[in-house]
Amino acid sequence: MERNNAIGLLDSGVGGLTVASEIITLLPAERIVYFGDTARMPYGPRPHSEVRTFVRQIIGFLENQDVKLVIVACNSATAAGLPAYQGEFALPVIGVIEPGVRAALQHTRTKRVGVIGTAGTIASRAYEEAIWRLDPNVEVFSQACPLFVLIVENGLVDSPEAFRVAEEYLRPLREAGVDALILGCTHYPLMANVIRAVMGPAVKLISSAQETALEAQEILARLDLFRPATAAARHRFFVSGSPGPFVEMAEKLLCRHIQAYQVTLP
Numbered sequence: 001m002e003r004n005n006a007i008g009l010l011d012s013g014v015g016g017l018t019v020a021s022e023i024i025t026l027l028p029a030e031r032i033v034y035f036g037d038t039a040r041m042p043y044g045p046r047p048h049s050e051v052r053t054f055v056r057q058i059i060g061f062l063e064n065q066d067v068k069l070v071i072v073a074c075n076s077a078t079a080a081g082l083p084a085y086q087g088e089f090a091l092p093v094i095g096v097i098e099p100g101v102r103a104a105l106q107h108t109r110t111k112r113v114g115v116i117g118t119a120g121t122i123a124s125r126a127y128e129e130a131i132w133r134l135d136p137n138v139e140v141f142s143q144a145c146p147l148f149v150l151i152v153e154n155g156l157v158d159s160p161e162a163f164r165v166a167e168e169y170l171r172p173l174r175e176a177g178v179d180a181l182i183l184g185c186t187h188y189p190l191m192a193n194v195i196r197a198v199m200g201p202a203v204k205l206i207s208s209a210q211e212t213a214l215e216a217q218e219i220l221a222r223l224d225l226f227r228p229a230t231a232a233a234r235h236r237f238f239v240s241g242s243p244g245p246f247v248e249m250a251e252k253l254l255c256r257h258i259q260a261y262q263v264t265l266p
Contacts, residue, residue, distance in 0.1 A: 003227050006031035006236070007216060008067035008091075010058045012041035013153050014249045015187030016073030019096065020235075021254055022213035023071075027220070029229035031236075033065045035263075038241035042149045043076035044118020044185070051080040051120070057265045059089055065236070067091065068225050069216060075185045075208075076118045079126040092219050099215050100182050100208030101130040107204045108180040111138045114173040114203075116195075117184030119144045127184055141176045145169045145188075152187040155249070162194050170198045182206045190253070238263045 007023060009016050013036050020032055035058050037043075043051050055077045059070055070093045072078045072085065078095030085093045104113050115127040122144040131138050148169075151162050173181065181203050183189055189207040196205060220226050227233070235258070239246045243260040250258050 002068065003225050005066045005068035005225075006033045008033045008035070008059075008062035008065065008070040009073045010035045010055065010062065010070070010077070011037070011074040011186060012043040012076065013038050013149070013187070014246060014253070015149070015152065015185060015190070016071075017250055017253045018186050018189045018207065018209040019071060019073040019212050022209045023216060024235075024254070026213045026217055029227045029233055031227065031233045033062060033067055034235070034237045035062060036237070036239045036246055038239045038246055040240060041153065042118065042146070043074060043080075044120045044146055044149060046120065048080040048120065048124070051077055052084060055080070055085060056088065059085060059091075059093070061238075061263065061265060063089070063091065069094070069219060071212060071216060072096065073186050073212070075121045079121045079124040092223070094212065094215055094219065096186060096208040096212050097126055097130055097184075099211030100184065100206055101127065101134065103208070103211045104180045104182050104206045105131065105135055105138065107206065108138065110177065110179045111135070112176060112178045113138055113140055114176065114178035114181040115140060115142045115184045116145045116148075116169065116173070116181065116188065117142070118149060119146050121184050127182060141173050141178055143169055143173055145185075148191055149185065149187045152190045153245075157191055157194065162191065163197070166191070166194045166198045170195065174199055178203060180204045180206055183208070237261070240265060
């Protein structure tokens with residue numbers, strides 16, 4: 001690994017761009033190589049074994065793009081097998097669950113924490129296990145919100161349908177009285193305004209994106225892998241599906257012009 005190598009990020013679609021945005025803000029000298037598996041999204045309903053296969057393919061691709069760190073910027077993919085990826089690849093590989101958990105535990109005062117995520121993430125109980133490892137006295141209330149990813153990917157965040165779906169999904173968590181809500185999918189921060197409107201101002205929304213960026217910063221510092229700020233950072237974006245919809249969403253989120261290249265994985 002060399003300092004000038006990039007940080008690799010992967011997600012099933014555009015959700016991981018929330019992490020990419022935080023990386024760009026926190027570490028402006030670093031280059032990013034992003035892979036959105038848009039042809040096979042969403043990952044949430046898929047068996048974990050299948051998701052692990054997809055992630056292995058993508059990390060293999062990122063290795064050939066000269067990356068020094070891989071961020072599995074997808075909760076479903078993290079829940080499906082982060083320890084497996086860490087054991088199979090020589091590169092440092094981090095996920096998005098543990099950083100979000102630490103932030104939620106810092107913010108909760110009632111020890112009543114909500115978690116929303118894809119069906120796969122919620123079924124894995126990865127968040128419960130991570131929370132209880134750090135504080136077994138916290139009550140965890142989980143809710144699968146599978147339609148949220150499709151709402152984001154189809155640009156329907158501000159639609160009346162988005163509010164109706166959010167009301168239905170989030171009612172049990174509001175009634176449970178949680179005071180911190182982990183957005184357990186990297187797509188969900190893109191629905192933060194809708195979720196906040198439904199949950200109310202007393203509930204702290206926890207996005208793992210910023211916390212994950214901080215963890216990446218710590219790893220690069222520990223390994224002495226910060227890229228010298230000698231030239232402007234140039235980022236690369238790859239997708240497995242049509243680039244058009246991804247580019248449109250990415251440019252809005254990152255506030256910059258980008259190009260995305262379609263890649264077919266084996």
